[in-house]
Amino acid sequence: MSKKLFTSLTLALWLFMATFSSLAQPNNFVVDTNGKPVDNDDEYYIRPAITDNGGRFTLINRNGSCPLHVGLENTDLPQGYPVKFNYLSNNVQDEDVRVNRELIVEFVDVLTTCVQSSYEWRVGENDTNSGRRVIITGRDDSTGWYDGYFRIVETQSVGIYNIQWCPIEVCPTCEPICSNGGILRENGKILFALDGAALPVVFQKKDD
Template sequence: MTRCTHLSAITILLLFLSSLTKINAKSTSILDINGHPLEKKSKYFMIPLIRGHGGGLTMLPMNKTCPLYVAQETHEISFGLPLKFYPKDPKRNKIPVDMDTNIVFDASSICVKHSGWMLTFDEATGNRYVGIGGSIGNPGMETLSNWFVISKAENGMYDYKISFCPAICPACTIMCGDVGVFIGEDGTRFLGLNDRPLVVMFKKA
């Protein structure tokens, strides 16, 4: 093998390894529908994979007054309100798959000081709904209800599911579950933990 051929082979190998590194980095990050990794503080719409049963996500009350909960828009063509994502590791700019993450609406309301997602319990129904009021950061027992995990779904390259199973408090007893949909008497679709996860995609706002 000549010196030039040897150098060419090394160059090709290095380029191949570099491309593998980039692919692996992407695979560990959550991707939007254009294949770009989600970035901290950027705004995204969370839209359902299967259309025809509600649109993007918004904040709604259950009884026409505060508090607010996470719900799907009635019209499927609506993208809903934009969201921001903050991973447990503040040094990360890209949002990793399967890491505890704060999910926050980029919107305000007189009902709450913070617009982050938080898990709540409804004594009347026994359901665990995703409410509004969670703050950002400070992982620990006091903020346990504020952390959600975004994982790959099995449907396709850009499809994901949300679950509640934070790992920030190893000593805590946690009832884990996937985030799905509860349909109210008026047809409103509120998010909460059940055995039918809502599969979603992310679109840059």
């Protein structure tokens, strides 16, 4: 083998390995509306990247009973509740949230008459009309324990993301029906639900 051919093959192999490595390691940081990494010690408002889709994420009293559902405000006024993100394992050393990592999402600073032990997100019931799975809050040990793990996935636009339910990291044998979250309009309310068009979102740090 000539030296020139050997050099070309080596370069081609290096480029392939570099490309494969960048695709295989979903370690990019999630950034907020100021372009700074999202920190799991801080609180953030989630809101649609396109304001015509609603306002900040909030708690929705869907049918007059608990638990409360995850949804969006009907306006883009500064309302809604912030969230915090927590990794599924305390062994994770990163304080900055990364894309494609499974997380617990929880509303904080909640003031409501519906007292719950937790306002963590989880997959709830199927909507009877659309068949879509709505997102509710609170723990329920009677359902699949992996229902409360979500991930933030990138879109083609920097700083704009989808929120996805696909708990293959915590339960690789569960074969979940993965889906991005989107909006479901019902009786003047905006619910957050799976199995429909994805809702691109951004993360705004509280008090910014």
